[in-house]
Amino acid sequence: MIDAHVHTWTRNMIAESDLEARRIAAERAGVEPRLDSPIGALEAAMDDSGVERAVILPIDSGLNQDMPLSLIEKTDWHADEVSEKSKLITFVGLDPRRGEEGLRELERAITKKGCSGWKIYPPNGFYPDSDEFYPFYQLCVDLEVPVVVHTGFTSRFKHVKYAKPVYMDKVAADFPALKIVLAHVGTPWHEEAIMVASKNPNVSVDVSGWQHFAASATSRVYEMIAEAKLWKVFPNRMIFGSDYPLFEHAMPLKRWVHFFSNLRLPERLIAEGYRQVTDEEIEAVMWKNAARLYFGERE
Numbered sequence: 001m002i003d004a005h006v007h008t009w010t011r012n013m014i015a016e017s018d019l020e021a022r023r024i025a026a027e028r029a030g031v032e033p034r035l036d037s038p039i040g041a042l043e044a045a046m047d048d049s050g051v052e053r054a055v056i057l058p059i060d061s062g063l064n065q066d067m068p069l070s071l072i073e074k075t076d077w078h079a080d081e082v083s084e085k086s087k088l089i090t091f092v093g094l095d096p097r098r099g100e101e102g103l104r105e106l107e108r109a110i111t112k113k114g115c116s117g118w119k120i121y122p123p124n125g126f127y128p129d130s131d132e133f134y135p136f137y138q139l140c141v142d143l144e145v146p147v148v149v150h151t152g153f154t155s156r157f158k159h160v161k162y163a164k165p166v167y168m169d170k171v172a173a174d175f176p177a178l179k180i181v182l183a184h185v186g187t188p189w190h191e192e193a194i195m196v197a198s199k200n201p202n203v204s205v206d207v208s209g210w211q212h213f214a215a216s217a218t219s220r221v222y223e224m225i226a227e228a229k230l231w232k233v234f235p236n237r238m239i240f241g242s243d244y245p246l247f248e249h250a251m252p253l254k255r256w257v258h259f260f261s262n263l264r265l266p267e268r269l270i271a272e273g274y275r276q277v278t279d280e281e282i283e284a285v286m287w288k289n290a291a292r293l294y295f296g297e298r299e
C-alpha cells in the first residue's frame with residue numbers, strides 16, 4: 001500500500017496565517033487543530049494502517065506569507081527528514097513565480113537533495129498554465145520527475161479560483177512527456193479533473209481528501225469512481241492518497257485504507273449502466289500506479 005499524498009511540518013516552520021487557517025478549519029470541524037505533523041506520528045499511522053510507503057508533498061507559501069524558513073532551508077528540512085527512511089520520499093514544494101532562483105532550487109532539490117518530484121500550489125496566487133512557468137515544466141521533463149498540482153478546495157486565506165483542474169490542460173497538452181497528477185481529483189470539480197485526465201494520457205488524479213465524503217456522503221465517492229472508470233481514468237491513472245494528517249478528524253488513515261481497499265460500486269450505479277470495479281483495479285489504485293509514477297518501478 002502506498003499513500004501518495006501526505007504532509008509533515010512543525011509549527012515553527014509555517015506562517016502564522018497558516019496556523020490561523022488550521023485553527024479556523026478545526027473549529028468548523030469541531031476538533032482540536034493540528035499545529036504540528038511530526039514524522040514519527042506519520043510512521044505510526046502508516047504502520048497501523050498497513051501503508052508501506054508514503055510521498056510527502058511540501059507547499060511553498062513563501063511569496064505571499066511570512067515564512068520562518070527560507071525556501072532552501074525548507075527543502076533541506078524535508079529532504080533530510082526522509083533521507084534515512086526507506087519508506088518515505090519527499091517532493092520539493094516550490095512556487096514557479098520565483099523565476100530563475102526557483103528553477104535553480106528545483107534542479108538542486110531533485111539532483112542534489114534526492115527529491116522525487118515537484119509540488120505546486122496555485123491557490124497561493126497563480127494560474128499554473130502561464131507561459132513564464134514553462135521552463136519549470138521543461139526541467140521536470142528533462143529530469144524525468146512528475147509534478148503534483150493542488151486542485152480544488154483550499155484553506156481560508158488562499159484563492160480557490162486558481163485551483164481549477166482545467167488550468168493544467170494546456171500544460172498537459174504542450175508537455176506530453178510530463179507526468180502530471182491533479183491532487184484531490186479537483187474536489188469539488190472532479191468532473192473537470194476527470195475530463196482533463198481523460199483527454200491527456202500523461203495526467204493522473206489522486207483521491208486524497210475524499211475520506212471527507214467517505215465518512216459522511218459515501219455515494220459521492222462511488223459516483224466519482226464510476227465516472228472515472230467510464231472515462232478510463234480509473235484504474236490506471238487514479239492514485240490512492242490521504243492528505244494525512246488533514247482529514248484524520250473526518251476518517252483516520254486506517255479506516256480510509258480499509259474503505260478504499262474494499263470498495264465496490266453500489267447496485268444502483270450498476271443498474272444505471274456503470275461497470276463494477278475489480279480487485280485488480282483497486283490494487284492498481286492502492287499502490288501499483290504510485291509505484292510506477294513516484295518510485296520509478298516497472299511492472
Ligand SMILES: [Zn+2]
Pocket residue numbers: 005006007057243
Ligand atoms: Zn495536500
